[in-house]
Amino acid sequence: MLSESVPGTPPEVFAPVEVPSPSQPPEEVEYVQLLTPEGERVDNPDYSFELDDEAIKGFYRDMTLVRRIDTEATALQRQGELGLWASLLGQEAAQIGSGRALNKKDMVFPTYREHGVAFCQGVNPLNLLGLFRGVDQGAWDPKDNNFALYTIVIGAQTLHATGYAMGQQRDHAVGDADTGEATIAYFGDGASSQGDVNEAFIYASVFNAPVVFFCQNNQWAISEPIERQTRIPLYQRAAGFGFPGVRVDGNDVLATYAVTQQALKRAREGSGPTLVEAYTYRMGAHTTSDDPTKYRLSEDLEHWKLKDPIERVHAYLTRHAGVDHDFFEEVEAEADKIAAELRAGCLALPEPQMTDFFQHVYVEETPQLAQQRDQYAAYAASFEGEG
Structure with missing residues (x-):
């Protein structure tokens, strides 16, 4: 046995640790919660929500519109208009809640699923669809909305965010809780196993970078359950790097x-970095190329539907805030309008030309790049008339 080859080491150290089966029902966990699934406000000794019911109505509108955008994009992919789509279904509260906490100076580094945060930052949803339609490489300027381009490489954006936050320090943009600048990096529970994320934690901690690491723990890294990613709650990992972590009800x-x-x-x-673990659930597929019925139980999905982030706000507004049916109808009508505009805009997106890519390599065109462009244009023209 391995334990016999290490003198003085108790055998139990090397005993196999039982990992919960993915088929086991989800257990209730402790987290910061201020609104129950039934729509009841609750207190927390460390955190409080100080905005009024009008702000909560705004959150409801945001989540409803974002869910409709997501639903329309999924339908467009199923009809062959998008090559792929990564749904945020079930994660609306995590994205809208965190997105609305940002100020105009804060910088966002997303993965490829942060459609709700993009909405909060003012990014045109049509730009997101252009990326997944394959007609551009990300049609928005990160400077316009303080929202970086989507990152497909899992976890890489946490390093980008840490570097940017260190730049904010050196620009003397840090020092005041209300007027200073910060950076937020979004990633999933699966990305937490990547080396890039852990390296970002190290640098952020050592340099006391003004960055928030926001992990949307939706329980599944594609088809791998969270039990296969970590032996402890994800937020507790922060302590090992020297900064605080907190787990919040992501719904x-x-x-x-x-x-x-x-x-x-x-x-x-x-005061440095923080790790926020938003404990939520991916109610849809990982992407439209995924079939979650092959690896998770329908009972789990039904369990989480009872915690739907939009329904609990709807319950609060109707039972405790006196919001009438007209408000909800107006929001639904606005969602229908956005969906129709999004569909029409997607279908009207121009097809790219290969020569367009040469325009976006450098700020100013180099002689070598111009030569390559002309060579390619001549090569492509040689096929004209051949069908």
């Missing part, structure tokens, strides 16, 4: 807002 938009707001303020004032 509670009020709690997500409050927790992210506090983490961002901490970063802006110069």
Whole structure:
């Protein structure tokens, strides 16, 4: 046995650790929660939601519109208009709550699923569809909305975010909780196993970078359950790197807002990084090329449907805020309008020309690049008239 080859080591250290089966029902966990699945407000000793019911109505609108955008994009992919789509279904509260906690100076580094955060930052949803339609490489300028381009390489954006945050330090943009700048990096539970993410944690901690690491733990890294990713809750990993971590109910938009707001303020004032684990659930497929019925139980999905982030806000607004049916009808009508505009815009996106790519390599065209462009154009023209 391995334990016999290491003198003085108790045998139990090397005993196999039982890993929960993915088929086991999800267990209830402890996290920061301010709004229950039934729509009841609850108190937390460390976090509070200080905005009024009008703000909560705004959150409801945001989540409803984003879900409709997501649904329309999924339908477009199924009809062959998009090559792929990564759905955020079920994660609306995590994205809207954290996105609305940002100020105009904060910078966002997303993965490829942060459609709700993009919405909060003012990115045109049509630009997101252009990427998945394959007609551009990301049609928005990160400077316009403080929202970086989508990152397909798993976890790489956490390094980008840490480097950017270190730049904010050197630009003397940190030092005040309300007027300073911070950076937020989004990633999933599967990405937490990547070396890039752990290296970002190290640099952020050592340099006290003003960055919030926002992990949307949706329980599944494609087809791998969270039990195969970690032996402890993800937020507890932060302690090993020397900065605080907190787990929040990722289906509670009020709690997500409050927790992210506090983490961002901490970063802006110069107190360093925070790891936020938004405990949520991916109710749809990982992407439209995935079939979740092959690896997870329908009972798990039904369990999480009872915690739907939009339904709990709807329950609160109707039962406790006196919001009438007209408001919800107006939001649905707005969602229908956005969906129709999104579909029409997607179908009207121009097809790219290969020569277009040469325009986006450098800010100023080099002689070598111009030569390559002309050579390619001549080569492509040689096929004209051949069918």
